[in-house]
Amino acid sequence: KAGVTQTPRYLIKTRGQQVTLSCSPISGHRSVSWYQQTPGQGLQFLFEYFSETQRNKGNFPGRFSGRQFSNSRSEMNVSTLELGDSALYLCASSFSQGGETQYFGPGTRLLVL
């Protein structure tokens, strides 16, 4: 089976812009989670989607949003980018239940100038 894929792999934006990142889960997986990884804050949970519904949300401002499509592919959007949004954004998929193993994609590295 193909693994989790994320596009694009690298992105450079300027402050105030918005960005959309995409994640395609492993075939058959219905849950997609997003994480932000920075040197200062480490790995932080953004949100999790299952069957097109957001099930869990981390402690991030409303500028961070996401959605999931009927084919389980997911996108996350960050509006009004700030310098502090520069990070590696990781997507993970799993079959269904919370607590199950999450399989991670390679990440999208976002640089905000």
Add this chain to the structure above:
Amino acid sequence: AQSVTQPDIHITVSEGASLELRCNYSYGATPYLFWYVQSPGQGLQLLLKYFSGDTLVQGIKGFEAEFKRSQSSFNLRKPSVHWSDAAEYFCAVGLSASNYQLIWGAGTKLIIKP
């Protein structure tokens, strides 16, 4: 609040030596426990996990971890490290079957001396 502590930011070991990476968690119930590894520029790869049952868990690449409820610990071990094990290792806690959020430790960077 739930938390995961990896007390060692960096660990340096010689190739062929044994390794133990520490992980302690703070959580009221028995959590789901994971160890992931991240190589430079890569995503996270699952090494092993503990959900229930035998407290000594075997993983990939020769790693094992032991869940000790009394110490709230889930330390990762390997009897003999290889240069290819140089990476960053993350311990994570899953809260429940109905909450998919993972709480992460800060990571331990493993450096291998030749």
